[in-house]
Amino acid sequence: MCGILGIANRNEDVFAEIYDGLLMLQHRGQDASGIVTFTGENFREHKANGLVKDVFNADVAKKLTGKIGIGHVRYPTAGSLSAAEAQPFFVNAPYGIYLVHNGNITNTTEQREKIIGKYSRHLRTTSDSEILLNVLADKISDSIKVNGTGDPKRNLFAGVKMTMERIQGAYSVITLIAGVGMMAFRDPHGIRPLSIAQRVNEDGGHEYAFASEDVAFGINGFEKLRDVNPGEAVLVDLDGNMHSFQAIEGKLTPCIFEYVYLARPDSMLDGISVYKTQLRMGQTLAKQIQDSGLEIDSIIPVPDSARPVALEVANATGIRYREGLVKNRYVGRTFIMPGQAERQKSVRRKLNAIPLEMKGLNVMLIDDSIVRGNTIKKIVEMCRVAGANKVYVASASPPVKFPNVYGIDMPTKRELVADNRTLEEIRVELGADALIYQKLEDLIWAAKEGNKDIEQFDCSCFDGEYLTGSVSEDYLTKLETSGRVSDKINDMPTAGDSWNGSKLATSG
Numbered sequence: 214m215c216g217i218l219g220i221a222n223r224n225e226d227v228f229a230e231i232y233d234g235l236l237m238l239q240h241r242g243q244d245a246s247g248i249v250t251f252t253g254e255n256f257r258e259h260k261a262n263g264l265v266k267d268v269f270n271a272d273v274a275k276k277l278t279g280k281i282g283i284g285h286v287r288y289p290t291a292g293s294l295s296a297a298e299a300q301p302f303f304v305n306a307p308y309g310i311y312l313v314h315n316g317n318i319t320n321t322t323e324q325r326e327k328i329i330g331k332y333s334r335h336l337r338t339t340s341d342s343e344i345l346l347n348v349l350a351d352k353i354s355d356s357i358k359v360n361g362t363g364d365p366k367r368n369l370f371a372g373v374k375m376t377m378e379r380i381q382g383a384y385s386v387i388t389l390i391a392g393v394g395m396m397a398f399r400d401p402h403g404i405r406p407l408s409i410a411q412r413v414n415e416d417g418g419h420e421y422a423f424a425s426e427d428v429a430f431g432i433n434g435f436e437k438l439r440d441v442n443p444g445e446a447v448l449v450d451l452d453g454n455m456h457s458f459q460a461i462e463g464k465l466t467p468c469i470f471e472y473v474y475l476a477r478p479d480s481m482l483d484g485i486s487v488y489k490t491q492l493r494m495g496q497t498l499a500k501q502i503q504d505s506g507l508e509i510d511s512i513i514p515v516p517d518s519a520r521p522v523a524l525e526v527a528n529a530t531g532i533r534y535r536e537g538l539v540k541n542r543y544v545g546r547t548f549i550m551p552g553q554a555e556r557q558k559s560v561r562r563k564l565n566a567i568p569l570e571m572k573g574l575n576v577m578l579i580d581d582s583i584v585r586g587n588t589i590k591k592i593v594e595m596c597r598v599a600g601a602n603k604v605y606v607a608s609a610s611p612p613v614k615f616p617n618v619y620g621i622d623m624p625t626k627r628e629l630v631a632d633n634r635t636l637e638e639i640r641v642e643l644g645a646d647a648l649i650y651q652k653l654e655d656l657i658w659a660a661k662e663g664n665k666d667i668e669q670f671d672c673s674c675f676d677g678e679y680l681t682g683s684v685s686e687d688y689l690t691k692l693e694t695s696g697r698v699s700d701k702i703n704d705m706p707t708a709g710d711s712w713n714g715s716k717l718a719t720s721g
């Protein structure tokens with residue numbers, strides 16, 4: 214998961230608004246940030262590894278003039294952690310296109326070969342997003358060859374259609390095109406979120422924005438219009454007009470993990486409130502906790518993301534809710550930290566138990582998810598040291614058993630604590646006195662209640678069912694052997710290095 218954002222203003226420079234919007238999306242990626250604006254003649258770009266607040270400063274703000282621009286916060290799922298792979302990415306033909314991407318492309322090996330071999334293009338990085346951009350550029354060029362340069366909109370939409378026919382995986386994308394405008398598109402399954410917003414400016418003219426989550430709109434006075442449809446492309450031209458094109462027929466199957474952990478609770482994704490979904494997850498989990506017959510003194514959330522679920526578990530069971538773990542607000546999300554050793558250390562830095570809420574008590578810890586088990590294992594240990602009598606654990610989502618190939622960096626089975634273990638074995642591994650997992654059907658119910666038109670969710674990390682093509686056993690084996698992107702700290706080309714095709718064959 215990354216965060217993407219684009220704003221097209223009519224009168225004012227856009228940098229400050231993109232900056233503020235990216236701050237609202239920071240939870241989606243903490244490794245790198247980037248913004249590019251278009252002045253009417255030139256692009257102005259700045260990107261680097263780091264948080265939004267650290268990457269941009271007043272000098273950069275002065276340089277990034279222009280009324281239209283796009284931005285990105287990165288949490289890598291392909292390639293490496295190199296600063297050269299921070300987004301946006303650029304190709305200078307046709308038009309000059311910048312691209313930001315949230316998701317993960319699964320047929321990169323074959324597409325990389327085509328780009329380098331058949332189309333004689335050069336790729337500078339190991340990023341899947343750079344491949345996506347080059348395929349898009351090729352396809353727009355193909356359309357220009359047939360239709361001429363007269364109608365950029367026609368060429369862009371035709372290019373997106375052909376790209377969607379060639380690229381597989383998950384992609385929510387915003388592009389900035391010199392002399393044309395800003396175009397967003399979403400893969401035919403709509404796996405990652407993307408929405409459109411509108412604002413009426415002082416002259417009564419309409420201005421538009423795109424963002425991964427609508428939480429990025431309000432801060433700039435935009436109001437959400439709708440989600441981008443799966444398989445749809447939407448262009449906002451430099452005159453401020455919006456055009457939409459259903460490039461290929463889509464079927465919405467959004468990633469259910471967005472509602473569990475990735476998105477902010479104050480966001481609405483595809484018509485579903487993340488917060489309300491989490492409350493419903495609390496109701497179903499409460500039933501299982503009640504049925505377990507465990508004697509529980511207090512319900513304690515693992516801050517931050519498990520709070521809404523735990524609150525509702527407490528309401529539904531009548532067991533008191535207590536804040537037994539204090540979070541150090543200066544340490545970021547640990548799940549998306551690079552490197553396993555780093556993640557384990559940061560759990561301890563991040564959370565501390567309150568002995569008063571532990572001593573002699575039977576506590577039920579609630580977390581939104583248990584992935585590698587780093588977080589909960591350390592917390593169980595902490596609660597025992599703080600004097601808890603019994604430490605029970607409940608996860609608001611089912612066991613994570615399968616790699617995610619659609620934009621969450623959990624590519625290998627072996628790192629998942631639920632892999633190849635029975636419930637009892639997981640409990641022992643985590644050191645808990647009891648362990649309860651949400652049932653998948655209950656999680657699906659909790660999300661679906663928010664929008665009954667959605668027939669299916671992408672639940673691949675829970676059930677191993679991959680809804681797009683090209684996720685073969687072979688692809689998964691390759692992922693298993695190449696490991697997590699965020700562990701490839703020693704595998705980092707520096708900004709400006711070029712990587713050749715053969716080096717990249719293993720990078721998914």
Ligand SMILES: O=P(O)(O)OC[C@H]1O[C@H](OP(=O)(O)OP(=O)(O)O)[C@H](O)[C@@H]1O
Nearest residue numbers: 517518546547548583584585586587588
């Ligand atoms: O089993 P693990 O591999 O440890 O991962 C699961 C944990 O990671 C996430 O929390 P994180 O600390 O990233 O962020 P949060 O503060 O938003 O809950 C998630 O909420 C779980 O607590």
Ligand SMILES: NC(=O)CC[C@H](N)C(=O)O
Nearest residue numbers: 214215289290291315316
């Ligand atoms: N998490 C994401 O959406 C990542 C986007 C892209 N695959 C990258 O690694 O940079």
Ligand SMILES: [Mg+2]
Nearest residue numbers: 515516517518
């Ligand atoms: Mg957490």
